[in-house]
Amino acid sequence: MDEQRLRRGRPPWGPPPWVLAHGRQGHGRRWPWPSTLLITAFVLVGSSFAAHEQAGERADLDVFARVLLVLACGQLLWRLRHPVPVVFGTAATTAVYLGAGYPYGPVFLTVAVACFSAVVAGHRRAAWAAVGSLWAAHVLVAHWLYRWLPPSDDSAAYWGQEAVIAAWVAAIVALAELVRVRREQWAREQAERAQAARRRADEERLRIARELHDVLAHSISVINVQAGVGLALLDSDPEQARAALTTIKSASKEALGEVRQVLDTLRAAGDAPRAPAPGLDRLPELVEQAASAGLSVTVEGEVPRLPPGADLAAFRIVQEALTNVVRHSGSRHARVVLDQGDGTTLRLRIDDDGPATGADAGGSGNGLAGMRERAAALGGTIEAGPRPDGGFRVLAVLPLRVEEDDR
Known part of the structure; x- marks a missing residue:
């Protein structure tokens, strides 16, 4: 596949031709404000409920935690124009949020949306790398670094939780791949019809x-x-x-x-x-x-x-x-x-x-x-x-x- 991409004059890590054309048009599109605001509201409200349910187990939501949540959601404004930086940015922000001991909750939604956008845009390896890095960071924090990170009385997470997280990651990536394949197939059919x-x-x-x-x-x-x-x-x-x-x-x-x-x-x-x-x-x-x-x-x-x-x-x-x-x-x-x-x-x-x-x-x-x-x-x-x-x-x-x- 990579050799075919090189023969067609584009690098193996780049998006397919239909994505390039779509991306050039995307610079003139409006920002995804409605969906980003909806996600931000859901993450903030959901994190508050999660903090209430996990009181005593995880650190309380403070100003820094809410800043991290808003930052993770705000990056989604650029997910259509710059999907690769956004997926890595949301993954890094979420990793800091989890490393600080804040409650588990809908913060993972920001990474899921960014990963979905990156895969659909053709940046599959970047999305996989970002999500894999987040999962590895979570494993490291939950099983080894928790002794030195807040909350002070935290204990190691059980490995079944990692399997659940991995399953969710696999489901998100699979859904994004399905959408990407369908879009490429549709673009290919459109090009064939136009050529005919x-x-x-x-x-x-x-x-x-x-x-x-x-x-x-x-x-x-x-x-x-x-x-x-x-x-x-x-x-x-x-x-x-x-x-x-x-x-x-x-x-x-x-x-x-x-x-x-x-x-x-x-x-x-x-x-x-x-x-x-x-x-x-x-x-x-x-x-x-x-x-x-x-x-x-x-x-x-x-x-x-x-x-x-x-x-x-x-x-x-x-x-x-x-x-x-x-x-x-x-x-x-x-x-x-x-x-x-x-x-x-x-x-x-x-x-x-x-x-x-x-x-x-x-x-x-x-x-x-x-x-x-x-x-x-x-x-x-x-x-x-x-x-x-x-x-x-x-x-x-x-x-x-x-x-x-x-x-």
């Missing part, structure tokens, strides 16, 4: 960023190509320029709709999405959009039925791959091949014949990373790179789970 909440928030931000990237990258690429066509043909072929502007309007409208759908997920929890997430059933729309950008797309294979998450991932992977062809390839033709193989996986292959244009198409460079993240989230893989015979290939392998209810 931060992790979920990070994953949600990443998902939304990935969705926005895929939606905007594809639509802006189409708009960019059509804007170039419209500018080039504005004077020579107004009708073709008009068609390019119509495509721009359609692509921008669709992009706004998808962005709105993504942003709907940021609404209050419990609200249902306003539109279903896109899937491979919208593959013909991607083909049309690519055609409007001057890219001919051939689709081979049947579109499988997939769960919404896998269907969305497959759609976005094809969309991003076609967007990259429009941006970075000189080829005007691409192939999308869907292969279900043995029925357990879906292989998505998107090929173009190249060559790469080498021009800066204004991308963020996050497209391939986003595709890999989508595939990895489903337990699939992505391979992307140049083909041996020229061009570029994106190969995605996704787990295929056909919904039983749709068969």
Whole structure:
């Protein structure tokens, strides 16, 4: 345990992290006046009754005895801010009180409260040392030093009394340890819940960023190509320029709709999405959009039925791959091949014949990373790179789970 504390950068005798944070906040807390005054009143009144019951056996309560009682109780005001000095201070004051021969009574309550506060604050060894020192001092006074200490006619205490005191000490320490363990467990659970909440928030931000990237990258690429066509043909072929502007309007409208759908997920929890997430059933729309950008797309294979998450991932992977062809390839033709193989996986292959244009198409460079993240989230893989015979290939392998209810 001590080695673990040292590795975490704090000494073995120091409190755990939750106590350190609690202690820093504790400096701004109010003093525990009510409980301290209540304990002081109880100790003074109880000691008076104890003196009456033990008259003739122990020394009478005088001014010095009452000063010691008030001093022991007054130290409890600092038990939340400085638990270690307080537990040793109350133990020392109580030892002087007992050594002076004054009556046994609720003076031990001050040590019990100080010990409890120290253990709960994480200073276990200090509390044990203080209480053990008090018990040892009592044994020394009650069995050896009583001959030279008041009262003059005092005799040695019986050892059964020491066993009772030891039992009370053990009970107090055990209760304090239980409270300390419960607080540490609660703080640990709170930290784990906070960490899980931060992790979920990070994953949600990443998902939304990935969705926005895929939606905007594809639509802006189409708009960019059509804007170039419209500018080039504005004077020579107004009708073709008009068609390019119509495509721009359609692509921008669709992009706004998808962005709105993504942003709907940021609404209050419990609200249902306003539109279903896109899937491979919208593959013909991607083909049309690519055609409007001057890219001919051939689709081979049947579109499988997939769960919404896998269907969305497959759609976005094809969309991003076609967007990259429009941006970075000189080829005007691409192939999308869907292969279900043995029925357990879906292989998505998107090929173009190249060559790469080498021009800066204004991308963020996050497209391939986003595709890999989508595939990895489903337990699939992505391979992307140049083909041996020229061009570029994106190969995605996704787990295929056909919904039983749709068969």
